[in-house]
Amino acid sequence: MIFSTINKKGGVGKTAFSFSIAKDLDLFLQSNDSSIIESIYPDKAKISTHPPLIDHCIYDFGGFIQSGVLEIAKASRAIIIPCTPLYNSLLKTIETIQEMQALKVPLMVLITDYQSLEEREQASSTLQSNFTDLNFFFFKHSKILENSMRKGLSFKELSMQTPLSKIHYKTFITEYQRLLDTLTQGVSQ
Numbered sequence: 104m105i106f107s108t109i110n111k112k113g114g115v116g117k118t119a120f121s122f123s124i125a126k127d128l129d130l131f132l133q134s135n136d137s138s139i140i141e142s143i144y145p146d147k148a149k150i151s152t153h154p155p156l157i158d159h160c161i162y163d164f165g166g167f168i169q170s171g172v173l174e175i176a177k178a179s180r181a182i183i184i185p186c187t188p189l190y191n192s193l194l195k196t197i198e199t200i201q202e203m204q205a206l207k208v209p210l211m212v213l214i215t216d217y218q219s220l221e222e223r224e225q226a227s228s229t230l231q232s233n234f235t236d237l238n239f240f241f242f243k244h245s246k247i248l249e250n251s252m253r254k255g256l257s258f259k260e261l262s263m264q265t266p267l268s269k270i271h272y273k274t275f276i277t278e279y280q281r282l283l284d285t286l287t288q289g290v291s292q
C-alpha cells in the first residue's frame with residue numbers, strides 16, 4: 104500500500120497529514136523535504152533527496168515535482184493533495200492537480216485550514232469548476248496539526264488522550280476517519 108502527499112504549495116499540511124496517516128495506518132513515511140519526521144517517527148520515517156520506492160509507505164513530497172516523484176506517485180493507491188483556501192494555494196493546487204491527473208491515480212483533495220463555511224465552499228467550487236473526479240475532504244482550522252507534530256502523536260492518538268480532547272476534535276476526527284477508510288477501502292494489508 105503506497106500513498107503520496109503532494110502539493111507544490113508549502114505550508115498546507117503535507118507533512119502533518121502524512122505523518123498522522125503513516126502512524127494510524129502503520130506505514131513507513133518517506134520525504135524529500137526537511138522536517139522533524141525522523142525524530143518524531145523513529146525507525147519508520149526517512150528523509151532523502153530521492154526516496155526509494157517501497158511498499159507500505161506514504162511519501163511526503165514537498166516543492167518541485169521531479170521524475171522520481173512522478174514514478175512513485177504513479178505507483179500510489181491514492182494521491183493526497185492538501186489545499187488551503189488562500190488564492191495562491193488554490194493556484195498552485197490547480198497546477199499540481201493538472202500534473203497528477205495524467206497519472207490516472209485517485210486524487211484526494213483535502214480542503215484544509217479554512218475558517219468559515221463560505222471559505223470552504225469557495226475553495227472547493229474553484230477546484231470543482233476546473234476538474235471532475237476529485238474526492239473532497241474538509242478540515243477546518245485546528246490546533247490538532249500543530250499539537251500532533253509537537254507531541255509526535257497521530258491525530259487519532261491525540262484525540263484519544265483525554266475525554267475533553269475527544270470532544271474537542273470530534274468533527275475533525277470524523278472526517279479524518281472517513282479519509283482513512285477511503286484510502287484503505289478494499290485493501291487487505
Ligand SMILES: Nc1ncnc2c1ncn2[C@@H]1O[C@H](COP(=O)(O)OP(=O)(O)OP(=O)(O)O)[C@@H](O)[C@H]1O
Pocket residue numbers: 112113114115116117118119120136138165166187215216217242243244245246247248249
Ligand atoms: N486544518 C488545519 N488547521 C491548522 N493548520 C493547518 C490546517 N491545515 C493546514 N494547516 C497548515 O499546516 C501548516 C504546517 O503544516 P506542514 O508543515 O505539514 O505543511 P507542509 O505542506 O508540509 O509545508 P512545507 O511545504 O513547508 O513542508 C501550517 O502552516 C498550517 O497553516
Ligand SMILES: [Mg+2]
Pocket residue numbers: 117118119136137138163165
Ligand atoms: Mg512539509
